[in-house]
Amino acid sequence: MSTAVCHSCWQLPPAFLLPRVTFKHTSKRSIKSISTPQYNRFNKGQGLPRLGASSEAALERKAYTTPLRTGALGTKKGMSAVYDTDTGRRQAVTIVQMDRVQVVAHKTRDRDGYYAVQVGSGWKHPSNVTRPLLGHYAENGVSPKRHLVEFKVRDEKGLLGIGEMVGAGWFQEGQFVDAKANSRGMGFAGGMKRWGFKGQGASHGVSLTHRTMGSSGQSQGGGSRVLPGKKMPGRMGGHQVTTQNVKVVKIDDEKGIVVLYGCIPGPDGCLVKLSDAIKKPWPEIPTMTSGVQAAAEPLRATT
Amino acid sequence: MASTAPTLRLSRCWKRLLRPSRQQKTCVRCLHTALATTPSQFLPPPPPRLRSPFRILNDTTHTLSKKIKTYPPPPSHRAKHPFAVADWQAYHQKELDPTGSRTRLFDRNNPDVPRVGDILLVAFKTGDPFAGVCLSIKMRGVDTGILLRNKLHMVGVEMWVKIYSPNVMAIEVVKRAEKRARRGKLYYMRKPKHDKGSVEKEVEAYLKRRRLIRSGALGVKDSSLSVKNPASARSGVGAR
Numbered sequence: 001m002s003t004a005v006c007h008s009c010w011q012l013p014p015a016f017l018l019p020r021v022t023f024k025h026t027s028k029r030s031i032k033s034i035s036t037p038q039y040n041r042f043n044k045g046q047g048l049p050r051l052g053a054s055s056e057a058a059l060e061r062k063a064y065t066t067p068l069r070t071g072a073l074g075t076k077k078g079m080s081a082v083y084d085t086d087t088g089r090r091q092a093v094t095i096v097q098m099d100r101v102q103v104v105a106h107k108t109r110d111r112d113g114y115y116a117v118q119v120g121s122g123w124k125h126p127s128n129v130t131r132p133l134l135g136h137y138a139e140n141g142v143s144p145k146r147h148l149v150e151f152k153v154r155d156e157k158g159l160l161g162i163g164e165m166v167g168a169g170w171f172q173e174g175q176f177v178d179a180k181a182n183s184r185g186m187g188f189a190g191g192m193k194r195w196g197f198k199g200q201g202a203s204h205g206v207s208l209t210h211r212t213m214g215s216s217g218q219s220q221g222g223g224s225r226v227l228p229g230k231k232m233p234g235r236m237g238g239h240q241v242t243t244q245n246v247k248v249v250k251i252d253d254e255k256g257i258v259v260l261y262g263c264i265p266g267p268d269g270c271l272v273k274l275s276d277a278i279k280k281p282w283p284e285i286p287t288m289t290s291g292v293q294a295a296a297e298p299l300r301a302t303t
Numbered sequence: 304m305a306s307t308a309p310t311l312r313l314s315r316c317w318k319r320l321l322r323p324s325r326q327q328k329t330c331v332r333c334l335h336t337a338l339a340t341t342p343s344q345f346l347p348p349p350p351p352r353l354r355s356p357f358r359i360l361n362d363t364t365h366t367l368s369k370k371i372k373t374y375p376p377p378p379s380h381r382a383k384h385p386f387a388v389a390d391w392q393a394y395h396q397k398e399l400d401p402t403g404s405r406t407r408l409f410d411r412n413n414p415d416v417p418r419v420g421d422i423l424l425v426a427f428k429t430g431d432p433f434a435g436v437c438l439s440i441k442m443r444g445v446d447t448g449i450l451l452r453n454k455l456h457m458v459g460v461e462m463w464v465k466i467y468s469p470n471v472m473a474i475e476v477v478k479r480a481e482k483r484a485r486r487g488k489l490y491y492m493r494k495p496k497h498d499k500g501s502v503e504k505e506v507e508a509y510l511k512r513r514r515l516i517r518s519g520a521l522g523v524k525d526s527s528l529s530v531k532n533p534a535s536a537r538s539g540v541g542a543r
Contacts, residue, residue, distance in 0.1 A: 075381070080388055080392055080395075080443070083399055083445075084469075085399070085469050090468060093391075095388050097380070097384075098380065099381035100376060100380070102377065123376035131368075144373065144376075167380075252390075252391075252394075255384040255387065256387075257384075
């Protein structure tokens with residue numbers, strides 16, 4: 001009995017007996033800041049452009065140092081000297097010869113994600129070329145090439161026509177180029193030769209470890225491991241090396257000779273990739289040697 | 304472990320009982336009997352690619368590979384001018400030595416070509432002349448050089464002279480070696496035992512004689528000097 005009474009006591013009276021009052025209730029909660037937010041000085045926060053992670057943004061960032069026109073391929077023939085007839089100053093030069101350098105194909109932003117000119121040099125007997133590659137050459141109407149290399153260009157204005165020849169006259173006397181080549185292979189070299197380690201003493205009790213690298217790190221304090229990138233003995237040379245800002249002394253378009261100041265990497269006879277120096281103003285080319293692009297507006301340094 | 308022993312024994316028992324009726328026992332047969340007894344119509348058919356060995360060759364749909372068109376190579380600069388370094392050197396030599404006197408002086412066919420062991424005197428456009436024993440001649444086209452050794456103030460001095468350098472005005476043979484050197488490079492002359500020492504005396508004598516000849520006091524024509532070095536005298540490199 002008592003429970004039934006209690007139940008009826010707690011029940012609300014009918015709606016028409018209740019006062020017409022509505023309570024506004026919001027469930028939203030917030031934290032009120034007691035100090036204004038402080039932005040750090042790095043590229044983070046309001047009003048700053050966000051770093052793009054897209055390929056377009058990456059190309060845009062690299063556009064400043066991407067050459068306006070294609071480079072060329074050559075063979076390092078040897079070294080000699082040049083004398084300044086006024087001052088009598090002698091300067092070592094490297095002689096590079098270009099051989100049947102021809103544009104083979106294009107890479108475009110729409111299809112490949114970037115603009116580049118595929119350039120080939122020399123000649124290879126078709127029987128030594130694989131069928132897929134032969135089809136590539138046949139499609140573009142060029143002969144099979146000994147070497148095939150891509151040169152990135154900034155935009156479609158730098159795409160020299162397919163089949164166009166690039167001679168020594170592509171470069172100008174006095175301009176600066178970057179020379180890329182595979183360096184001389186040294187084979188397996190020790191730490192002293194490869195990284196310039198000091199080695200150890202010739203005497204004072206040193207036994208059979210005069211040229212060894214010594215320790216490769218701490219034991220317990222350093223984590224008992226060899227840190228990644230530790231300089232150690234190994235294969236030396238034979239990788240691509242770039243020599244920047246090499247001045248062109250002389251051009252012989254008829255013989256395909258380009259004479260460069262100083263030395264460039266690689267042994268005699270190696271393949272050299274020459275392109276406009278990225279750390280110098282772009283050369284002012286009145287007209288490209290290509291007949292297709294001759295009528296176009298001359299290439300100039302834009303920035 | 305003891306409890307498992309009876310069950311193991313039981314299974315062995317079952318095995319022995321079932322052995323005569325096992326299927327594999329009946330299938331065991333000899334290879335000879337199988338081929339002789341099994342008729343070919345009961346053998347499973349071979350896969351289609353093995354039905355006829357001549358089928359692949361007779362297949363007309365399986366044609367030989369298509370020929371890809373190849374284009375002839377353009378004319379080659381390198382094949383036409385294979386010696387690019389020599390070409391460059393010849394070009395630059397002509398610029399530096401338009402008369403060809405320096406080339407002729409160090410030409411092998413020249414009978415009076417300077418040889419190692421000779422005492423040579425080099426005059427420069429700027430600076431004092433330098434004389435010394437020639438230790439080495441490096442023939443490198445436009446980069447050809449001679450190594451001269453002398454003693455100045457009791458100190459051995461060596462100097463590489465590039466013969467095509469515009470700074471070099473004249474190269475004269477002061478004195479020939481008594482005997483032809485039996486080596487190409489006379490680096491042993493750096494050792495005290497073989498060191499010629501200062502060549503000052505020889506140069507003094509040569510200059511004195513040259514002065515007399517030029518003044519006509521000796522009664523010998525100037526050309527007698529050039530007998531020693533006709534190529535240079537002709538073109539003005541050897542004579543000053």
